[in-house]
Amino acid sequence: LDIWVYQLGWADGPYPPTHWETLHWLQDMGFRVNPEIGRYDGLEGVERHYHQWADRRHDLEYEIDGLVVKADPFQHYERLGVVGREPRWATAYKFPPIQATTKLLGIEINIGRTGTLNPYAVLEPVQVGGVTVSKATLHNEEDIRRKDVRVGDTVIVQRAGDVIPQVVGPVVSKRTGRVKVFVMPDRCPVCGTPVVRPEGEVMRYCPNPACPAQAFRWLTHFVSRGAMDIEGLGESWCYVLLEQGLVKNPADIYSLTKEQLVGLERMGEKSAENLLSAIEASKDRPLGRLIFALGIRHVGSEIAVLLASQFGSIDALARASVEELAAIPTVGPRIAESVHQYFRDASNLGVIEKLRRAGVRMAEEIAAAPPEGPLAGLRFVITGSLASMPRSKAEEFIRQLGGSASDSVTKKTDYVVVGESPGSKLRKAQQYGTRLLSEQEFLELLRQHGAI
Numbered sequence: 001l002d003i004w005v006y007q008l009g010w011a012d013g014p015y016p017p018t019h020w021e022t023l024h025w026l027q028d029m030g031f032r033v034n035p036e037i038g039r040y041d042g043l044e045g046v047e048r049h050y051h052q053w054a055d056r057r058h059d060l061e062y063e064i065d066g067l068v069v070k071a072d073p074f075q076h077y078e079r080l081g082v083v084g085r086e087p088r089w090a091t092a093y094k095f096p097p098i099q100a101t102t103k104l105l106g107i108e109i110n111i112g113r114t115g116t117l118n119p120y121a122v123l124e125p126v127q128v129g130g131v132t133v134s135k136a137t138l139h140n141e142e143d144i145r146r147k148d149v150r151v152g153d154t155v156i157v158q159r160a161g162d163v164i165p166q167v168v169g170p171v172v173s174k175r176t177g178r179v180k181v182f183v184m185p186d187r188c189p190v191c192g193t194p195v196v197r198p199e200g201e202v203m204r205y206c207p208n209p210a211c212p213a214q215a216f217r218w219l220t221h222f223v224s225r226g227a228m229d230i231e232g233l234g235e236s237w238c239y240v241l242l243e244q245g246l247v248k249n250p251a252d253i254y255s256l257t258k259e260q261l262v263g264l265e266r267m268g269e270k271s272a273e274n275l276l277s278a279i280e281a282s283k284d285r286p287l288g289r290l291i292f293a294l295g296i297r298h299v300g301s302e303i304a305v306l307l308a309s310q311f312g313s314i315d316a317l318a319r320a321s322v323e324e325l326a327a328i329p330t331v332g333p334r335i336a337e338s339v340h341q342y343f344r345d346a347s348n349l350g351v352i353e354k355l356r357r358a359g360v361r362m363a364e365e366i367a368a369a370p371p372e373g374p375l376a377g378l379r380f381v382i383t384g385s386l387a388s389m390p391r392s393k394a395e396e397f398i399r400q401l402g403g404s405a406s407d408s409v410t411k412k413t414d415y416v417v418v419g420e421s422p423g424s425k426l427r428k429a430q431q432y433g434t435r436l437l438s439e440q441e442f443l444e445l446l447r448q449h450g451a452i
């Protein structure tokens with residue numbers, strides 16, 4: 001395992017005023033900083049650096065998919081600001097994807113966690129940017145049709161960054177008479193159940209909840225890190241548990257016994273104990289994780305957290321009408337319908353009941369007690385930059401002492417901490433007659449209450 005240190009998160013005390021100097025400062029302290037960094041006064045230099053590495057990237061001992069261009073003086077960072085999660089003072093400058101041509105030997109089907117039939121390309125192995133590629137994604141049947149990719153075609157394959165290789169399209173000029181148009185199967189290739197395609201959707205699904213392929217996908221999803229996070233229960237153990245009939249759906253893992261586990265090949269007593277305690281620990285995951293783990297179609301981890309905060313419990317979510325669900329911003333009718341359907345399915349409800357009986361947490365934790373501390377109930381806003389610490393750290397101190405920190409000044413704001421080059425918040429505070437604190441006064445306040 002190796003590391004390049006590329007940024008300073010927070011420093012206790014003074015640090016250099018620019019990114020470039022900070023990197024050298026870190027290097028002087030013994031941190032590993034990439035020797036290929038460059039600093040330029042204009043975009044021409046950045047362009048040169050980019051093109052140089054676009055050509056030489058394969059000389060590196062590790063893979064890169066582009067450069068990050070950053071503004072140098074920290075004093076500009078706040079003014080540049082952040083859009084969503086993307087800071088304006090740092091931007092990725094990606095290299096074009098690497099492409100190669102090869103032969104499409106066949107198109108096969110993978111069954112996804114929610115039963116989707118996912119076609120993928122089986123390719124004659126080809127080197128794409130130093131990596132041998134023999135499989136590539138084809139998204140869905142519309143994608144295959146739109147690109148007019150046929151089995152036997154010579155196709156263009158590309159890799160960009162860490163993403164799965166993609167088939168860009170066929171090289172039609174190289175097409176021979178021996179190509180075959182791909183037809184999606186009418187039946188699930190694993191269990192043989194006729195597939196369904198809901199109106200308006202591009203994917204076909206295997207509707208059989210007992211489909212072994214789905215059971216495997218669901219189980220591996222359920223135990224994965226973003227879901228119930230059960231350490232030690234990797235794909236191969238999931239496979240064994242299903243194959244041995246010890247588990248039919250994710251809820252069954254909570255009734256596994258030590259005797260059953262020790263009876264499995266290559267499972268020692270110690271690993272069985274570790275696995276059981278990992279399973280036990282997973283009973284107390286936040287509600288959003290459980291909702292995500294349930295594998296509801298179209299419900300990713302972010303939507304799951306949103307649903308958890310809106311409904312507070314599995315039971316309330318299960319009772320919600322399509323209209324109630326669809327009214328939540330970013331949920332929309334498609335997800336609403338899918339969530340509603342999920343809780344109308346008897347086998348899903350059976351799994352949920354079993355999880356409940358096993359003691360898995362089914363509700364959000366009770367709201368935290370009102371904040372305590374010397375600044376309890378006081379609202380702070382910070383404007384401008386503080387010399388002694390980043391704003392986020394200052395806000396953390398405020399919260400530690402029971403106060404709250406927000407971004408905008410309102411009539412309810414109690415204190416505005418004024419740093420260097422304050423913005424419009426200061427004017428607003430003056431307008432409302434809000435009490436102002438200089439950085440020194442703020443530090444004094446923190447010191448007085450023992451925060452620093």
Ligand SMILES: [Zn+2]
Pocket residue numbers: 111188189190191192193206208211212213214
């Ligand atoms: Zn199936």
